[in-house]
Amino acid sequence: MKQLLRAIHRSEDALLVIILLVMIVLAGVDIIARLLFGGGISWVPPFLRVLVLWLGLLGALLATRSREHIAIDLASRLAGPILRRVLAAVTAMFAALVCGLIAWHSGLFVELAYEFGDVAFNRVPAWPLQLIIPISFGLMAIRFALQSVLAAGGNLPEAEQ
Numbered sequence: 001m002k003q004l005l006r007a008i009h010r011s012e013d014a015l016l017v018i019i020l021l022v023m024i025v026l027a028g029v030d031i032i033a034r035l036l037f038g039g040g041i042s043w044v045p046p047f048l049r050v051l052v053l054w055l056g057l058l059g060a061l062l063a064t065r066s067r068e069h070i071a072i073d074l075a076s077r078l079a080g081p082i083l084r085r086v087l088a089a090v091t092a093m094f095a096a097l098v099c100g101l102i103a104w105h106s107g108l109f110v111e112l113a114y115e116f117g118d119v120a121f122n123r124v125p126a127w128p129l130q131l132i133i134p135i136s137f138g139l140m141a142i143r144f145a146l147q148s149v150l151a152a153g154g155n156l157p158e159a160e161q
Contacts, residue, residue, distance in 0.1 A: 053129075
């Protein structure tokens with residue numbers, strides 16, 4: 001099981017690196033095209049905006065993996081060990097519910113984009129580019145739910161790698 005998780009984590013990290021490298025290369029090519037040819041490549045700016053969305057959501061997914069996401073934990077710092085465990089379980093379950101709701105509704109949004117034939121740029125359909133929203137929030141919901149169960153059992157380590 002640990003080997004599977006390690007492989008998933010490595011693939012997440014690799015995807016983030018690849019997206020960032022593609023963004024850097026495309027932005028550089030677009031800048032060079034603007035300087036040399038008087039105009040950039042028309043599809044690069046909207047594609048970079050899509051890649052920013054992907055990078056941000058995959059980064060958020062990575063933050064939930066290692067529990068380095070934004071959290072307000074003043075109460076847990078002042079609480080005893082049992083209350084700290086309860087607070088960790090409740091807040092992780094709340095985050096799982098919120099992420100699950102966002103995943104559900106963003107899935108409906110992507111479905112509507114598919115049905116209406118929304119176009120992102122140049123004839124590229126929008127829905128495949130938007131799939132990252134329900135997928136990433138769905139995975140975050142699963143991670144938060146697992147963290148809630150682990151926290152309730154007192155088995156949640158300080159930092160998961």
